[in-house]
Amino acid sequence: MTDAADTHPPLTLLIAAPRGFCAGVDRAIIIVERAIETYGAPVYVRHEIVHNKYVVDSLKAKGAIFVEELDEVPDGVPVVFSAHGVPKAVPAKAEERGLSYLDATCPLVSKVHRQAERQVETGRHILFIGHKGHPEVIGTFGQVPDGTMSLIETVDDAERFVPVDPENLAFLTQTTLSVDDTAAIVATLERRFPTIIAPKGEDICYATSNRQTAVKAIAHRCEVLYVIGAPNSSNSLRLVEVAEREGTPARLIQRADEIDFDWLEGKRVVGLTAGASAPEILVREVVERIATRYVVTEEQVETARESISFKLPRGLETA
Template sequence: MTATPRPPLTILRAAPRGFCAGVDRAIQIVERAIERFGAPVYVRHEIVHNRHVVERLEALGAVFVEELDECPTDRPVVFSAHGVAKAVPAEAKRREMIYVDATCPLVSKVHVEAERHFANGDEIILIGHAGHPEVVGTMGQLPDGAISLVETVADAERFEPNDPSRIAFVTQTTLSVDDTSAIVQALQARFPDMKAPHKEDICYATTNRQAAVKAMAPRSDIVFVIGSPNSSNSVRLVEVAQRAGARAAALVSCADDVDWSSLGSIRTVGITAGASAPEDLVEGLIEAFRTRFDVQLEDIRVTDEDVVFKLPRAVA
């Protein structure tokens, strides 16, 4: 009996995709901390927003908690890549805990910018999403009221500063490049003297992954973004794919999440991964397609990344 031929399918694989330097560094910090101090090592919040990464680190001996008071004082604690308010390390010092800060250096850059503007007497606007750990951490660098959160163009049009000539803005690092640009333009139209970051706050990895999705979306019947629902940069990739011309786009944590029966007669699929999603999940999704289709793989590369961040001295 002759096997039914598998339908042809072109998979466009975005490059860059997946882990960025900040995520890679944060994961290494937890791994090194377990090697150096033994298990358990406590981690305040998910080290990065990916359940697969968290579960692998749990198997090695990491214990994830929401707040510092859940950690015993005789075990080390790691702060997540998203950054923390200044009160968190201050409390760890007060309790005489060993702690390692895995905040992404590009998030730390935003913290430094905010502090510099505050020291200069400027009112600070933070463009970001309320409740995201990075936003909570950035706002927690300064006294209450020093930073105003703006999430949308409508927020930008409503914002009323104390002194229009003394304001500055910073942004969350994982936002949509296009959405953020629209918000900044709305603010600049109202406040021409507003100070901007010396270098754009949206990180290189977020920008590059969005650019790769824009390049492949117009050819794609559907774009799959591998990532977690609480991963800001992954959710933004779905939005970017939809706006850039993909007929459909979906966020999946792995191949098991795909509703294969709903795909219909697709010819071209785009695949990418958020900055906290490991490459083995991409490979797993491609293999799942290979079992159902005659796959031709094509890389859509917009740039190469060679950024590496040093580890903290405590675990280097």
């Protein structure tokens, strides 16, 4: 009998750390699970609680029903708002209908919301750096009156923007952007508008920054890199871009069955990470699938330790 080690080529897997779930995602998932325990199924969730099919399907199996709009939620049942945040009009409409709701907005996104309100109250126009159509952007724009915020997606946008009052500007950013891209946009805005007010503290969240730093730490050592995450997950897409900017081909996959073994042909060192909405079980699934064709040596490369956790909404802490 031939041992697998005799027939399978060796492969080193460099696994980035930190990776996977962040504190905001953890909190959002627990809120849905506790809501189901507290109120009983079904519990409605407006928009995907986080951008990950495995997570969403797991919560569906426990009794969560996902809808895009509040109109789809029947009277008399609780509704949870996603981690990405919602415009103010959504909870207002829920209250108008007498719906019980739980807000799973990540506290770091809520922090950006409050900053937006404060800047508008002082009469400043906000330049919001983010991706058009992303739920977090829609939610943040929905915190302030129409016309008080403009979207800046690129350095070109920052160069072309013509403000009504150049002396009365502030900028804020989506929490899941590329650290390097955002720095270039901010530098452009600060050069063009020297009096522009920056956010208090960094808007790009610690988890997004940490995962990008971890990818940079392994990218130069591996021949190709896999990012586990959803195609609509902003922070996961940024990890692919970070690797490619470092000169390492990278691909986004949702599950192990999307691994292209032809792409791995002849490779000796492969990188692996997971976006902030992807659970560790999917990382293990990918490692095990690769191990069916290779003799795998795992090496975890840690660039930071994360110990942040967020409180649950009142009433769910002890559920």
